[in-house]
Amino acid sequence: MKKLLLILAILSGITCYGLQAHAASIVSTGHQKYNYKEYLSDLAALQKKYPDYLQYKVIGSSADGRKLHDVVVGNPDAKKHLIVIANLHAREYITTQLTMAQIEYICKNYKKKINKKKVSSTLDKVAIHFIPSADPDGTAISQYGFGAIRSKSWRNKMKRTGASSTTWKANARGVDLNRNWPISWAAGGSRGAMGYRGPSAASEPEVKAIIKDVNKIQKKGKIIGLISYHSMGCILYGRCASQATSSVRSKTTRMYQLAQKLTGYRLMPTESISSAKGCSREYFLYKRHIPCITLEVGSSASPVPISQFPSIWRKNKDIPIREAQILS
Ligand SMILES: [Zn+2]
Numbered sequence: 317m318k319k320l321l322l323i324l325a326i327l328s329g330i331t332c333y334g335l336q337a338h339a340a341s342i343v344s345t346g347h348q349k350y351n352y353k354e355y356l357s358d359l360a361a362l363q364k365k366y367p368d369y370l371q372y373k374v375i376g377s378s379a380d381g382r383k384l385h386d387v388v389v390g391n392p393d394a395k396k397h398l399i400v401i402a403n404l405h406a407r408e409y410i411t412t413q414l415t416m417a418q419i420e421y422i423c424k425n426y427k428k429k430i431n432k433k434k435v436s437s438t439l440d441k442v443a444i445h446f447i448p449s450a451d452p453d454g455t456a457i458s459q460y461g462f463g464a465i466r467s468k469s470w471r472n473k474m475k476r477t478g479a480s481s482t483t484w485k486a487n488a489r490g491v492d493l494n495r496n497w498p499i500s501w502a503a504g505g506s507r508g509a510m511g512y513r514g515p516s517a518a519s520e521p522e523v524k525a526i527i528k529d530v531n532k533i534q535k536k537g538k539i540i541g542l543i544s545y546h547s548m549g550c551i552l553y554g555r556c557a558s559q560a561t562s563s564v565r566s567k568t569t570r571m572y573q574l575a576q577k578l579t580g581y582r583l584m585p586t587e588s589i590s591s592a593k594g595c596s597r598e599y600f601l602y603k604r605h606i607p608c609i610t611l612e613v614g615s616s617a618s619p620v621p622i623s624q625f626p627s628i629w630r631k632n633k634d635i636p637i638r639e640a641q642i643l644s
Contacts, residue, residue, distance in 0.1 A: 341417075341420060342358055342361045342362055342365065342420055343358050343362075343413065343416045343417045343419075343420045345413055345414075345417050345622075345625050345629065346622065346625075347622060348619070348621070348622045349409075349459045349460075350409060350410075350412055350413040350416075351455070351456070351459055351460075352382055352449070352452050352455065352456055355412060355416065355448065355449055355452075356383070358416055359372055359385060359387065359416075362387075362416075362419060362420060362423065365423070366423040366426070369389060369390065369422075369423050369426050369439070370387065370388070370389050370419065370423055371387075371388050371392055372385050372386065372387040372388065373385065373386055375447070375525045375526070375528065375529040376521055376522070376524065376525025376526075376528065376529075377521060377525075378451070378452050378453045378487065378488065378521060378522055379453055379470070379487050379488045379489045379491075379520060379521055379522070380453040380456075380465055380466050380467055380470065380487075380488035381466060381467075382452035382453055382456070383452070384447065384449070384450065384452070384522060384525045384526075385447065385448070385449070386445050386446070386447055386529050387419055387445070387446040387447075387448065388443050388444070388445050388446075389419055389422050389423065389439065389443070389444045389446065390422075390438075390439030390440070390442060390443045390444055391439060391440050391441075391442075391443055392443050392536075393443075393536070394439075394440065394441055394442055394443040394537060395441070395537040395538065396441055396442045396443070396537055396538050396540045396643070396644060397442065397443050397444075397445060397533050397536065397537055397538065397539050397540065398442055398443070398444045398445070398539075398540055398541050398542070398543070398636065398639060398640050398643065399444075399445045399446075399447070399530070399533070399539060399541070399542045399543070399606075400415055400418070400444065400445065400446045400447070400542075400543045400544075400545065400636050401447045401450055401526065401542065401543070401544045401545065401596075402414065402415040402446070402447065402448050402449065402450065402544075402545040403448065403449045403450050403451050403452075403455060403545070404450045404451055404493045404494045404522075404544065404546065404596060405451065405454070405485040405492075405493070405494060405510075405546060405547075405618075406451050406453075406454025406455050406457060406458045406484045406485050406486060406487070407454075407455075407458040407482070407483050407484055407485055407618040407619045408485075408545075408546050408547040408548070408618050408619075408620075409449075409455040409458060409459065409619065410547055410613065410614060410618075410619065410620045410622070410624075410625065410628070411448075411545035411546065411547060411613065412448045412449045412455070413625070414545060414613065414625075414628060414629070414632060415446050415448040415545060416446075416448050417629065417633070418446070418632070418633060418635070418636050419446055419448070421633055422435060422439075422444070422636065422637055426439070430634060430637050430638070430641075431634065431637075431638055431641060433641055435637060438637065438640050438641050438644055439640070441644045442540065442640045442643070442644045443537075444636050444637070444640055445529075445533060446636075447526060447529070450493060450522055450526065451486075451487055451493050451522060453465065453487050453488035454484055454485065454486055454487050454488065454493075457474070457481050457484045457488065458481065458482055458483070458484045458619060459619075460481075461481045462474050462475045462481050465488050467488070470488050470489055473489075473490070473507065474488065474489075474490055474507075477490060477507065477508040477509065479508050479509035480509065482619065483509065483617075483618070483619075484509050484510075485509055485510035485511075486507075486508065486509055486510055486512060487520060487522060489507065489520070490506075490507030490508050490509070490512055491507065491512050491513070491514040491519065491520050492505070492510050492511050492512050492513065492514075493520060493522050493523060493596075494546075494594075494595060494596050495511065495512070495513040495514070495593065495594040495595060496513055496514040496517065496518060496519060496520050496523045496594055497517065497518065497523060497594050497595060497596050497598075497599035498517035498518050498527075498594075498599065498603065499517075499589065499592050499594065499595070499598050499599040499602060499603050500589055500590055500591075500592050500593055500594070500598070501513060501516075501517035501593065501594040502593055502594075504593065513593065513594045514594075517594065530604065530606075534604075539604075539606050540567070540607070540643040540644070541567065541568075541571055541606065541607045541608065541609075541639055541643050542600050542606050542607070542608040542609075543571075543575075543608075543609055543610075543611065543635065543636065543639060544596060544597060544608065544609070544610040544611070545610075545611055545613065546610060546611070546612045546613075547612055547613045547614040547618050547620045548612055548613065548614035548615065548616060548617065548618050548620050549612040549614070549615070550579070550580075550581050550582065550612065550613070550614070550615050551581050551582050551583075551584050551611075551612045552572055552575055552576060552579065552581040552582065552583050552584065552609065552610070552611055552612070553572075553583075553584050553586070553597060553609060553610040553612075554568055554569065554571065554572020554573075554575065554576070554583055554609045554610075555568075555572075555583065555584075555585060555586035556568050556569075556586060556601060557586050557587070557588050557589055557598075557601075557602070559589050559602050560601055560602060561605055563605075564601060564605050564606070564607050567607035567643065568601070568607040568608060568609060570607075570642055570643070571607055571608075571609045571639055571642070571643070572609045574638055574639060574642055575609055575611060575635060575639070578631060578632070578634060578635060578638065579611065579631040579632060579635070580631065581611060581612070581631075589602055597609075597610050607643075611632070611635070613628045613631075613632060614628060615627075
């Protein structure tokens, strides 16, 4: 069937790239609601297809009992590690689809070259860890409504917030997972769609699981960088406040300059540590001394319509491997 499609594509004179990519792909990027079930089955299918380059493990469970994963592409025992986190905000679930497609793209091209460099030689030196879905509960709310919350008491509490489920950003307990990190954390907001920092710093199981995973990775080697995917705005956070070490600053600068070149996204001013108030990027930069950039994909309101995926893909497909190349 694949061969037939390819021949048809060539015969009809259209570029075969689209057909080839589609016919051979596990991760579907053509529909709006890339959901938890599909994500789980794609993870299993990717590992089955690429057992030599890809491994994944459960790093914890979300507040409402969904699994969180670290997917390692490349050599898990490498001395250097790059981390990519997506979907810390529920309605930004297009970033799960994007990172899952990036995982597949790297595996597919493992024996080839990207940017004239062998993918395999970069991945011998650097393990790329993807956490493709950091807020699976919130994603289920954004995709299917509050009925998707398994816990009856949290389901009722979240319904009572009166917020829209579609534009929900928080987890199943109404905590904003990008405001719950242990850096200049202070109480703020109330349980709901967005902005609530939680009852205490790192109170949420999703944040705890990622911190624990980062600790484990750090024991294995050096974390050379972290890429955080959000949506929307076609913007980029890469500047550092004066408190960053010179090494973190220079590496973060290299990371954002490359990301800017590939995506064309607009660079935003930095936050000071004191105004970070629980934000993840500042936590990684100043508490963990990890070079870190944030990319906001898509040009219209979240959930970003899937019609924008081709443009997001063109700009972002090479980001993880190219960042690994410059940092390795
Ligand atoms: Zn976000």
